[in-house]
Amino acid sequence: MTGGDVAEALSWLTNLDKRYNMTNPNYGIGDFIEDLKSKGYMTEENQKGEFKITGKAEQTIRKSALEGDFW
Numbered sequence: 355m356t357g358g359d360v361a362e363a364l365s366w367l368t369n370l371d372k373r374y375n376m377t378n379p380n381y382g383i384g385d386f387i388e389d390l391k392s393k394g395y396m397t398e399e400n401q402k403g404e405f406k407i408t409g410k411a412e413q414t415i416r417k418s419a420l421e422g423d424f425w
Contacts, residue, residue: 360396360405 356362368383370376377383387405390396395411398404 358407360407364405 356366364383364387367386371383377386387396390411391398394408395414397406397408
């Protein structure tokens with residue numbers, strides 16, 4: 355739905371979190387983003403500071419789609 359725009363997807367996730375309280379004070383969206391980066395699924399190492407998914411994330415998404423699993 356976001357056409358691969360990670361920033362837009364994270365914005366949607368942040369809005370959903372605000373609406374449905376999916377996170378808590380001990381683990382928020384910022385922590386989730388840091389986990390994605392530390393596990394190699396996302397990076398923001400570019401000139402514009404934009405978030406990008408990595409090849410590892412793309413492979414995981416494809417594999418999950420083929421197997422019918424969702425993280």
